[in-house]
Every structure is written in C-alpha cells, then in structure tokens.
Amino acid sequence: MAEWCTIESDPGVFTELIKQIGVKGAEVEEIYSIDNLEDCKPVYGLIFLFKWMSGPQKECMEFYDPDLFFANQVITNACATQAILSILLNSKLDIGPELRNLREFAMPLDSQTKGLTIGNSEVIRNAHNSFARQEPFELVKVKATEDDDVFHFVSYIPFNGHIYELDGLQPGPIHHGECNEEDWLEKIKPVLFERIQKYSENEIRFTLLAIVNNKKEIAEAALREQQSHISAIQSKLMSLGVEIDSSYMEIEFDEDYFNNLPDDINQLQSELYAKQEAAKQQQNIVENESFKNKKWKEENVRRRHNYIPFILALLQKLADKNQLIPLLEQAKKKKKRDNPEQQEALNK
CATH class of the missing domain: 1.20.58 (Methane Monooxygenase Hydroxylase; Chain G, domain 1)
Structure with missing residues (x-):
C-alpha cells in the first residue's frame, strides 16, 4: 500500500482536502473556545487533535448502530484524513460520488477492512499527499519512540440520537450518551473538558476543529x-x-x-x-x-511550492562569493545579543 505523508493541522488545508475529494457545501473551522461551540451551528462533527499518550484501552462498543461507519486506522500518518472522513461518511452533507461509492462498498465490511478500503482509495490518498512537505534529502524513516511527540486526531459526531467518539486506533466506537441535533454540542462540552484536563498538567497543545456549512x-x-x-x-x-x-x-x-x-x-x-x-x-x-x-x-x-532549489542555489552563490561564512558569523553575533543567556548555555 502506498505511503501517506504527514499533513499540517490547518482549517485551510482540511477544507481544500475535502473539496478535492468531492465534498460540497462544507468547510473546516478552527474552534478557539469550547464555550462558543453553539456559535458554529450546524456542526456536523468535531475533530480533536492532541498529543498521543499510551494508556489503558477505552471502553469501546462491540455492537453498535449498523448504519454507523467506523473504520480502524491501518495507514500510518492518515489519522487527520481519517478523522475527517469519520465525520463526512456519517453526515448528511453532499459527500460526492467518491465517498458515496466508498461508503456503499465498505459498509458491510469489518472495521479493519473499512480502513484498508480508505487506504486503497487513490482519490483520497492523492488529495492527502498533495500537501506533502518538500524535503531536501531522502530521509530514513524511523519509527517514533516514547520520547517523540506523536499527535493524534479523533472525531466526535452526533448520529441517530447518540454521540460517538470515533478513534481509528480503538477497536470500536466510544459512546458518550444520547442527544439530539440541537443539544449535542452542549452535551459534548464536558467530554472535551475532561479530556483536556486529563492532559493539561503536562500538555497544552490541543486543536479543536469543526466541519460546518460553507459560510x-x-x-x-x-x-x-x-x-x-x-x-x-x-x-x-x-x-x-x-x-x-x-x-x-x-x-x-x-x-x-x-x-x-x-x-x-x-x-x-x-x-x-x-x-x-x-x-x-x-x-x-x-x-x-x-x-x-x-x-x-x-x-x-x-x-506545495518547492523552495529547496532556490535555497540551495542561494547558498551556493553566497559561498562562491565568500559571503556565506561572514553572514553566518553575523547571525551568531546577533543571536548572542538578542539572547545572551541561551547563547552562553549553548557554548558550555
């Protein structure tokens, strides 16, 4: 299966991504305050980004609504796109022919095979990988360790009178109670607050995004x-x-x-x-x-633009004119003036 790149957590990136897949009438909006969720109505689903930490497995549902689309994440680096798809494939939005066909084909399959179906979609993979960062060299990919910062995306959606958390790394959906279309945002707030407080002592990097109608x-x-x-x-x-x-x-x-x-x-x-x-x-x-x-x-x-040839050519020209080392020394002096304590620590 072809590799998927990491992509930036940004509403502009995600909005263009879903448009490329064929979704109409929707966009992704960043939420800066959980207290103001109702200002974004209607919200088709929430995407929560957090630093992943190992811990006990959550209480997941083994049996759930047969119309709920839940897929395991079997593709490395695809958690952002999969979190978005978890909302779109369970929404009333116009998701376009690619996602409609995928949903129709994959619904009878188990969650693991659903994840493989997503990974085999060329349209979705190409849209995702269109945001690949340009790299100056071919880097050896190393598996993340416990000391590395690994971030993960999960989705929260209202579906047939219930609130579900859809996390592709879990064996099944997580149920967060009953709701209706009018009160689900109010009922999801305590769940979000609890999750943030769980990590807040050691981690402050969270992002909350919502899939809403195109304003x-x-x-x-x-x-x-x-x-x-x-x-x-x-x-x-x-x-x-x-x-x-x-x-x-x-x-x-x-x-x-x-x-x-x-x-x-x-x-x-x-x-x-x-x-x-x-x-x-x-x-x-x-x-x-x-x-x-x-x-x-x-x-x-x-x-998407590849600035690397320009940067390498600029460095080469500076080196040819013997300006590269003087500029480097000048930058070091400026750094030392701006932050003498940090520079002293680096010199030790």
Whole structure:
C-alpha cells in the first residue's frame, strides 16, 4: 500500500482536502473556545487533535448502530484524513460520488477492512499527499519512540440520537450518551473538558476543529434572497407611483412574495430599508469569507511550492562569493545579543 505523508493541522488545508475529494457545501473551522461551540451551528462533527499518550484501552462498543461507519486506522500518518472522513461518511452533507461509492462498498465490511478500503482509495490518498512537505534529502524513516511527540486526531459526531467518539486506533466506537441535533454540542462540552484536563498538567497543545456549512455559500444564498426581496419591494413601490432608486429592478423576484406585500407605502419603505441593511450584512460576510478563502489558497500554494532549489542555489552563490561564512558569523553575533543567556548555555 502506498505511503501517506504527514499533513499540517490547518482549517485551510482540511477544507481544500475535502473539496478535492468531492465534498460540497462544507468547510473546516478552527474552534478557539469550547464555550462558543453553539456559535458554529450546524456542526456536523468535531475533530480533536492532541498529543498521543499510551494508556489503558477505552471502553469501546462491540455492537453498535449498523448504519454507523467506523473504520480502524491501518495507514500510518492518515489519522487527520481519517478523522475527517469519520465525520463526512456519517453526515448528511453532499459527500460526492467518491465517498458515496466508498461508503456503499465498505459498509458491510469489518472495521479493519473499512480502513484498508480508505487506504486503497487513490482519490483520497492523492488529495492527502498533495500537501506533502518538500524535503531536501531522502530521509530514513524511523519509527517514533516514547520520547517523540506523536499527535493524534479523533472525531466526535452526533448520529441517530447518540454521540460517538470515533478513534481509528480503538477497536470500536466510544459512546458518550444520547442527544439530539440541537443539544449535542452542549452535551459534548464536558467530554472535551475532561479530556483536556486529563492532559493539561503536562500538555497544552490541543486543536479543536469543526466541519460546518460553507459560510461563503450560505451568505451568497442569503444575499441573493435579500436582493430578490428588494427587487420585489421596489417594483411594488413603483406600481404605487413612488420614485425610487431601482438598482435591483433587473433581479428576478418571487411572485408569491410580491403578491403578499402590503399596499401601505410607509410599511413598504420600512421593509425596504430592513432588507437593504440585511443585504449589506450578507455582502460583508461574502467579502470577509472571500478574503479568508483567498488567504487559504495562497498559503496552500506556498505549502506545495518547492523552495529547496532556490535555497540551495542561494547558498551556493553566497559561498562562491565568500559571503556565506561572514553572514553566518553575523547571525551568531546577533543571536548572542538578542539572547545572551541561551547563547552562553549553548557554548558550555
């Protein structure tokens, strides 16, 4: 089975990854405070990144909902993508033909074979490995030891009235109680707090991500609706003999909405103002999300770009001009000035 690279835990990376796989209408958002989970609704699932530590095996379910897709992680370095897939394959999102076919094919299989099925998906593997870091040399891969920092991803999802923790390194799902779509985020908070407190004495590096609806697409749809309503109200006012700025008149509107508008001019003008303000708010969201997406795209291009030939060529030119050693000594002096205590320790 082909190797999978390690990838950076970043919402821009994960959002582009799921788009490459064929998922529509979704994005990944980083959560900075567990207390504010409800602000992200609807949340299809949470991805929790933490430093993995050996310990007793958790109480896992041997028998569980037959419609729940649970796969063991059998691929090294794939825990991030597998955590994302654990949410997508159990969600109501438009996951695209690749994941639909994978789910349909793998559902009757055991969890180990499900993991192998994920590993054999060329589309998923290529999307994952497209974020591989450029390396200047072919490095010998060494198995991680207990002294190395090893990070792991797990997923939390609501599914058919229950909260599940899906961890590919466990033999089965972990049940965290009953829920509904409205209260599952409130009920998962104690689980997350408990997990963080368990490690907080020795570890502070945690990341919490959520798979949510694509904010830009939602705002664009809301903006189109507001513009349609503005067009209808303007048409109504004009039919009543009111002169207006007909900037939205070319936008097609819903006839039912138009027919239900009142004939009172003051009411119509008040409604028009409210719709215009709402449209401005949605336009601001669209612009902010467009800026965010552009930034993500630029960062992902930089992640994929191979800067190594440029760096090696620069070092070679500096060496040819006898500038490399002087620059190195200059950097050492600056480092010593900036942090004399650290430099003194290094010299001992």
